[in-house]
Amino acid sequence: MTDQQEQQAEGHRLGVVGAGVMGTNISALALGHGVDVTLVDVDEEILTSARRTIRHKLKHAQLMGALPADRPRGTLTTTTSTADLAGSTTVIEAVVEIDEVKRKVLGEISAAVAPGTLLISNTSCIPVDEMAGWVARGDELVGVHFMNPSYLIKMVEVIRGTATSEATMAAVRALLDTLGREALVINDAPGFVINRLLHPLINRAAMLVQEGVATAETVDGLLEGCLGHSTGPLRTADLIGIDNLVDSLRVLHERTGDPECDPCELMLQKVRDGHHGRKTGRGFYNYHSATERHTR
Numbered sequence: 001m002t003d004q005q006e007q008q009a010e011g012h013r014l015g016v017v018g019a020g021v022m023g024t025n026i027s028a029l030a031l032g033h034g035v036d037v038t039l040v041d042v043d044e045e046i047l048t049s050a051r052r053t054i055r056h057k058l059k060h061a062q063l064m065g066a067l068p069a070d071r072p073r074g075t076l077t078t079t080t081s082t083a084d085l086a087g088s089t090t091v092i093e094a095v096v097e098i099d100e101v102k103r104k105v106l107g108e109i110s111a112a113v114a115p116g117t118l119l120i121s122n123t124s125c126i127p128v129d130e131m132a133g134w135v136a137r138g139d140e141l142v143g144v145h146f147m148n149p150s151y152l153i154k155m156v157e158v159i160r161g162t163a164t165s166e167a168t169m170a171a172v173r174a175l176l177d178t179l180g181r182e183a184l185v186i187n188d189a190p191g192f193v194i195n196r197l198l199h200p201l202i203n204r205a206a207m208l209v210q211e212g213v214a215t216a217e218t219v220d221g222l223l224e225g226c227l228g229h230s231t232g233p234l235r236t237a238d239l240i241g242i243d244n245l246v247d248s249l250r251v252l253h254e255r256t257g258d259p260e261c262d263p264c265e266l267m268l269q270k271v272r273d274g275h276h277g278r279k280t281g282r283g284f285y286n287y288h289s290a291t292e293r294h295t296r
């Protein structure tokens with residue numbers, strides 16, 4: 001690592017709120033690139049499990065050669081208090097995709113940090129312009145849609161809101177550079193580009209299984225084998241989390257009226273049954289080992 005890279009990593013103090021699938025992904029990515037992380041969630045049990053998950057993810061990232069070999073790891077601090085984010089240079093919100101929860105959490109983050117702190121939402125579908133009204137300084141908010149797993153997929157979708165300032169865009173570019181990510185910037189819209197395309201596809205794939213047209217394996221096998229998709233839509237659903245997908249589809253359906261975004265009965269049933277995908281060991285597929293659940 002060059003002196004400049006080391007200084008860049010040292011310059012960031014990252015807060016991450018939400019220690020689920022994406023909060024642990026983003027934390028592992030940042031720690032692996034030498035950035036110190038303060039990770040916030042609602043209780044100690046979740047944070048203990050998150051520390052274990054982050055260790056798994058860091059190991060996986062290292063095995064895959066996805067981390068700079070010569071950069072010392074950042075330090076992880078976990079807490080249940082957003083007040084502990086006070087000294088952060090950037091805070092990334094990665095809580096559940098539910099308006100009221102995001103509104104409350106973004107308000108708390110905004111009250112805890114100093115002006116000039118970069119605020120990022122990792123939302124899947126809620127427009128950045130709506131969230132800008134939930135924080136004190138909407139010009140400091142930007143959407144960054146990190147992919148899952150964040151430490152393996154280099155590209156991120158950056159969503160510039162109407163109020164997002166040039167200074168905020170420069171700050172987010174500097175952070176993504178330190179994290180070794182590439183960015184494509186888009187304008188704001190529900191679901192942005194990726195999920196406006198991906199979520200209805202997953203919903204439709206689940207509907208085909210529900211209608212008995214094909215099994216999950218066959219749907220995925222056809223998209224992988226015939227269309228060259230690296231991961232079929234239902235394997236992707238398990239990776240994302242079916243609970244999160246249902247919440248995100250509802251956000252999209254409410255805002256676009258697109259009937260393809262109305263979550264199908266099979267996905268709703270899986271959520272009711274607690275079969276959320278990899279994170280619970282069962283979704284469209286079964287996952288037997290902890291490693292299978294935590295890695296791709």
Ligand code: NAI
Binds near residue numbers: 021094101105
């Ligand atoms: P998750 O359900 O795995 O984790 C959410 C976490 O937020 C949970 O640990 C929960 O305890 C925590 N949380 C809830 N209320 C909180 C509060 N008031 N304060 C602090 N923490 C709180 O969800 P996941 O999948 O990590 O998604 C997080 C965000 O990232 C969502 O907006 C989702 O749409 C987005 N996203 C998800 C992707 C995925 O593949 N799962 C990919 C890209 C974005």
